[in-house]
Amino acid sequence: MNAIIRSTARCLRAGAAAVYLPVRAGARVWSASPPRRLLCAAADLQKDLGAMVKKDKVVVFMKGTPAQPMCGFSNAVVQILRMHGVDQYAAYNVLDDGELREGVKVFSNWPTIPQVYFSGEFVGGCDILLQMHQNGDLVEELKKLGIHSALLNAEKESK
């Protein structure tokens, strides 16, 4: 019974305005319209997530926003991306939406936030991004996305 009430409440909320708007980390804002969640099943959220992670080259699910991260691990991801000059990515604040917070964990089968996606592929959380940053893989992965890491410029200058 409780479950029915809960799911009904979810439907109502979803019908009202369950549209996820990513916060743009950079100044430029893309005009693509966000995915709309019109139906009320959790399956739809999973479908939406599939579209959300593919819509932008770099997608981050985090606590807080790039301008104001609310967790040290989310902040670390923002700082690493900033170091590489990646300032145009879609950041979704899971603290704004409990369903998104739990849904994205199911989607990636990954238990924690933050979560980073490149071209729709789950990359990992804070630890993995940090280690990719340290061992140079991140520069390579960004190159595959057509993003030139700012750290390469810094290296050139120092030579």
Add this chain to the structure above:
Amino acid sequence: MAETADHIRDKLIEELAAVHVDVEDTSPNRCAASFKVLVVSSQFEGKPLLQRHRMVNTCLAEELKEIHALEQKTLTPEQWEKQKSQ
């Protein structure tokens, strides 16, 4: 129930055949809400980082329901030796 560092260590040793495990409770007041683990296991050999972390997450799936954050370092015995000698 709060998870203890010892419990996490035992589980990683048992299920991932880890030869070395460090578990540190990183929650501000040692309230077992967040942990940092170093796991050394030959089961990690030839596996990318994401897969290694997934193995640890799977091993600690029950515990992760209670744990807020889990920092991981996953090394093969060979990588562990190299790191120690540095």
